[in-house]
Amino acid sequence: MSSIIFQKVLQASFFSAQTPEQVDFEPAALIGIDPNGQIAQILTPADPAYTTVLQDAQEKNILQCLPPDEYLLPGFIDLHLHAPQWPQAGIALDKPLNAWLQDYTFPLEAQYQDPDFAQGSYQNLVQTLLANGTTTVLYFGTIDEAANLVLAAQCAQAGQRAFIGQVVMDNPEQTPAYYRNSSAESALESTRHFIDTLRERYGQTGLIQPVLTPRFVPSCSDAVLAGLGQLAQETGLLIQSHCSESDWEDNYVQERFGRSDTEVLKSFGLLTANSIMAHGTMLVDANLATFHQQKAALAHCPISNAYFGNAVLPVRKILQEKITVGLGTDISGGFTPSMYRNIQQAIISARMLEDGVDARQKASERGVKNSRITARQAFYMATVNGAQALHLNTGQIKTGYTADLQVVQDPLAKIASSDPAAIFERLMYQTTAQNIQTVFVKGQVVANHNQ
Amino acid sequence: MSSIIFQKVLQASFFSAQTPEQVDFEPAALIGIDPNGQIAQILTPADPAYTTVLQDAQEKNILQCLPPDEYLLPGFIDLHLHAPQWPQAGIALDKPLNAWLQDYTFPLEAQYQDPDFAQGSYQNLVQTLLANGTTTVLYFGTIDEAANLVLAAQCAQAGQRAFIGQVVMDNPEQTPAYYRNSSAESALESTRHFIDTLRERYGQTGLIQPVLTPRFVPSCSDAVLAGLGQLAQETGLLIQSHCSESDWEDNYVQERFGRSDTEVLKSFGLLTANSIMAHGTMLVDANLATFHQQKAALAHCPISNAYFGNAVLPVRKILQEKITVGLGTDISGGFTPSMYRNIQQAIISARMLEDGVDARQKASERGVKNSRITARQAFYMATVNGAQALHLNTGQIKTGYTADLQVVQDPLAKIASSDPAAIFERLMYQTTAQNIQTVFVKGQVVANHNQ
Numbered sequence: 001m002s003s004i005i006f007q008k009v010l011q012a013s014f015f016s017a018q019t020p021e022q023v024d025f026e027p028a029a030l031i032g033i034d035p036n037g038q039i040a041q042i043l044t045p046a047d048p049a050y051t052t053v054l055q056d057a058q059e060k061n062i063l064q065c066l067p068p069d070e071y072l073l074p075g076f077i078d079l080h081l082h083a084p085q086w087p088q089a090g091i092a093l094d095k096p097l098n099a100w101l102q103d104y105t106f107p108l109e110a111q112y113q114d115p116d117f118a119q120g121s122y123q124n125l126v127q128t129l130l131a132n133g134t135t136t137v138l139y140f141g142t143i144d145e146a147a148n149l150v151l152a153a154q155c156a157q158a159g160q161r162a163f164i165g166q167v168v169m170d171n172p173e174q175t176p177a178y179y180r181n182s183s184a185e186s187a188l189e190s191t192r193h194f195i196d197t198l199r200e201r202y203g204q205t206g207l208i209q210p211v212l213t214p215r216f217v218p219s220c221s222d223a224v225l226a227g228l229g230q231l232a233q234e235t236g237l238l239i240q241s242h243c244s245e246s247d248w249e250d251n252y253v254q255e256r257f258g259r260s261d262t263e264v265l266k267s268f269g270l271l272t273a274n275s276i277m278a279h280g281t282m283l284v285d286a287n288l289a290t291f292h293q294q295k296a297a298l299a300h301c302p303i304s305n306a307y308f309g310n311a312v313l314p315v316r317k318i319l320q321e322k323i324t325v326g327l328g329t330d331i332s333g334g335f336t337p338s339m340y341r342n343i344q345q346a347i348i349s350a351r352m353l354e355d356g357v358d359a360r361q362k363a364s365e366r367g368v369k370n371s372r373i374t375a376r377q378a379f380y381m382a383t384v385n386g387a388q389a390l391h392l393n394t395g396q397i398k399t400g401y402t403a404d405l406q407v408v409q410d411p412l413a414k415i416a417s418s419d420p421a422a423i424f425e426r427l428m429y430q431t432t433a434q435n436i437q438t439v440f441v442k443g444q445v446v447a448n449h450n451q
Numbered sequence: 452m453s454s455i456i457f458q459k460v461l462q463a464s465f466f467s468a469q470t471p472e473q474v475d476f477e478p479a480a481l482i483g484i485d486p487n488g489q490i491a492q493i494l495t496p497a498d499p500a501y502t503t504v505l506q507d508a509q510e511k512n513i514l515q516c517l518p519p520d521e522y523l524l525p526g527f528i529d530l531h532l533h534a535p536q537w538p539q540a541g542i543a544l545d546k547p548l549n550a551w552l553q554d555y556t557f558p559l560e561a562q563y564q565d566p567d568f569a570q571g572s573y574q575n576l577v578q579t580l581l582a583n584g585t586t587t588v589l590y591f592g593t594i595d596e597a598a599n600l601v602l603a604a605q606c607a608q609a610g611q612r613a614f615i616g617q618v619v620m621d622n623p624e625q626t627p628a629y630y631r632n633s634s635a636e637s638a639l640e641s642t643r644h645f646i647d648t649l650r651e652r653y654g655q656t657g658l659i660q661p662v663l664t665p666r667f668v669p670s671c672s673d674a675v676l677a678g679l680g681q682l683a684q685e686t687g688l689l690i691q692s693h694c695s696e697s698d699w700e701d702n703y704v705q706e707r708f709g710r711s712d713t714e715v716l717k718s719f720g721l722l723t724a725n726s727i728m729a730h731g732t733m734l735v736d737a738n739l740a741t742f743h744q745q746k747a748a749l750a751h752c753p754i755s756n757a758y759f760g761n762a763v764l765p766v767r768k769i770l771q772e773k774i775t776v777g778l779g780t781d782i783s784g785g786f787t788p789s790m791y792r793n794i795q796q797a798i799i800s801a802r803m804l805e806d807g808v809d810a811r812q813k814a815s816e817r818g819v820k821n822s823r824i825t826a827r828q829a830f831y832m833a834t835v836n837g838a839q840a841l842h843l844n845t846g847q848i849k850t851g852y853t854a855d856l857q858v859v860q861d862p863l864a865k866i867a868s869s870d871p872a873a874i875f876e877r878l879m880y881q882t883t884a885q886n887i888q889t890v891f892v893k894g895q896v897v898a899n900h901n902q
Contacts, residue, residue: 092873093876357800359733
């Protein structure tokens with residue numbers, strides 16, 4: 001045991017999800033992180049080697065002991081976020097989706113052609129996300145490579161794990177002239193170029209990876225969807241888009257293709273085990289069966305869905321059907337950078353799906369029974385399922401997993417129950433950036449509250 | 452003008468609600484606060500006296516200038532909060548209401564017989580609320596006078612405006628033996644004693660005021676409800692309780708009395724212009740008409756209602772009908788001390804009421820059309836309507852109003868739109884305790900982020 005070389009040993013009580021219903025608690029564990037940022041060893045106080053490893057780490061000055069009111073959790077994995085929309089988070093959410101896109105969102109995204117603007121905005125975003133405990137993000141960028149490289153550089157500099165998609169949108173009927181790929185060919189060419197550049201700069205398996213990113217079916221031509229499907233097969237890259245995200249979008253695809261969004265994405269080779277599709281509020285049972293069959297993942301964005309989704313994704317059922325469903329902030333359809341907030345809203349929205357909303361209906365007819373989810377299930381989505389969707393060996397505190405972690409202080413430790421189940425719920429409901437103490441990616445400190 | 456003596460002059464850009472749809476913005480105003488903590492004068496830069504007052508305040512060293520990324524807002528008024536439940540905020544929210552009450556809530560409330568426990572818990576709560584921008588709270592305490600006096604002392608010491616209710620619950624069928632008033636007579640006697648003690652200590656019109664507080668109809672005997680109604684008439688005090696808060700509660704009252712909760716409360720003299728009733732998710736049109744007629748107010752608690760309310764209060768309709776409806780956190784049916792969070796959830800829940808939740812229904816049949824509310828309406832509820840419900844001359848930044856205020860920093864000032872409407876929405880959606888800089892009650896600093 002003593003032959004393992006650590007760069008750091010944490011003495012910490014930690015929570016880590018095993019299954020949607022089981023969150024493990026380990027008090028005062030020793031977590032040894034190796035020079036590659038992997039968790040190489042976890043020892044509990046009952047383990048014979050515990051004292052030796054503790055003393056050894058102390059002597060080598062690589063031991064970090066958490067105070068008794070702080071807990072270690074896996075870092076969160078945000079499966080859906082439009083990076084350029086950060087400056088309008090919380091703005092114009094009372095507009096209809098189309099006005100919100102045309103009058104606010106597209107003009108803002110087009111501003112990222114200015115590299116100074118991109119730099120300031122992305123720096124603020126990446127730092128804010130890390131301070132909120134988010135260690136990995138699946139990002140939508142803009143259609144401009146230069147701006148996407150600025151985002152990549154900010155993530156690399158700050159040490160955040162990032163999957164970055166250069167957005168493809170070439171359908172003149174659904175996109176403005178000032179913010180559109182001029183043709184399917186140029187969109188595919190520019191996507192290839194972005195992939196090559198990103199891989200040159202950050203390597204094939206580094207912290208920063210490219211993702212194929214058709215904005216959504218309405219904004220893409222058939223040709224570009226087909227081309228991206230082919231590129232997905234050639235490159236084996238992850239694919240992100242939106243699927244059945246609202247009444248309008250779902251109907252649009254149905255009218256244009258005579259088939260559901262799910263079937264259309266599948267037919268273009270865009271619904272595979274590498275796919276992460278946002279929202280899905282309008283998916284019917286047959287669509288969910290296709291997701292299961294294709295091993296495609298869903299990014300549930302409960303806050304955004306309240307504004308633009310027109311219904312609640314039935315997450316409990318989807319978890320039961322063993323479809324991989326993670327959580328996303330969907331900035332700026334969702335207003336908050338906090339995955340804690342999305343964990344909370346996922347629970348609230350599931351509860352509202354179960355109980356219904358309109359008191360004029362009979363209680364028995366008001367909602368969809370057995371829809372509620374627990375804090376444990378939401379936490380599982382934000383960690384284990386996020387990692388699974390991105391094929392990452394993280395999201396749990398386990399030997400052999402990457403040390404993407406967050407240290408969270410319990411703000412009510414002095415006055416509230418010290419039962420681990422109560423502490424866990426309290427952390428899920430009470431944590432804000434203010435009590436996230438330290439965040440690690442690959443064992444390196446990437447955010448520190450006291451700095 | 453120069454004859455007014457100020458204790459403090461703020462130079463600040465401020466937002467203040469005029470109507471549910473109109474939020475005024477005044478850039479770089481001078482707000483002169485008199486020695487009684489009242490706003491005695493507001494000057495805009497166009498005013499001839501502006502420069503003189505500015506210079507004068509500077510010379511007297513009573514000028515506080517806000518930096519350009521900070522804004523002044525009225526402090527928030529929390530219309531419903533169970534103070535003793537703070538240590539369990541976020542715990543066991545997946546339990547049914549009855550289990551939540553019997554297994555968690557009543558045992559916790561009974562713990563406040565220990566004055567040390569009460570002291571630690573209440574101190575933490577009051578400071579947390581102030582740090583979140585809440586200047587006035589309508590509190591439910593416990594049935595124990597000693598603990599309620601600890602809460603009062605904490606509020607007085609911290610400088611928070613507080614209405615404190617000694618809870619009455621004497622119905623043996625709905626309350627546990629270890630936490631119950633032994634009889635209607637003793638409950639009324641103890642309420643009278645609490646009122647007298649509080650008035651002795653804090654005066655008839657001070658920051659700390661007593662409130663009549665039947666827990667809710669199910670936990671009260673007819674005799675105690677009648678006695679409290681009489682006491683309400685005698686004393687002219689405010690009255691708080693819960694009304695039609697869930698299917699269970701609504702049905703219980705209907706079965707016991709053969710009438711609605713609203714009518715029962717009215718018949719006992721507990722639904723008057725002095726009443727603030729929490730929740731109301733099950734109120735039907737006739738009940739709302741009674742609220743309007745009686746000039747009684749509602750405390751909308753959107754987060755709590757998602758867990759225990761079984762439906763969404765139709766706030767937009769209630770605002771249109773000019774019933775006074777404010778906002779409450781309902782700790783710990785609601786998990787957060789933040790009124791910002793409740794503003795956000797009020798908007799989200801109204802949107803979900805409008806759109807419905809179950810995608811299997813047709814879009815046209817899914818929700819209740821025209822139910823959405825704006826950030827402006829939610830802000831109006833948290834400030835103007837809160838003040839109106841409590842008959843307070845605050846909740847707006849206006850000459851003659853009490854200076855209960857909060858200074859909030861715009862976290863995205865450097866990268867986002869500087870249009871006042873956008874700033875206002877951003878403040879409503881992005882503010883956490885972390886960017887609330889200073890909080891004033893009656894012109895005195897009661898929370899300071901940098902301390």
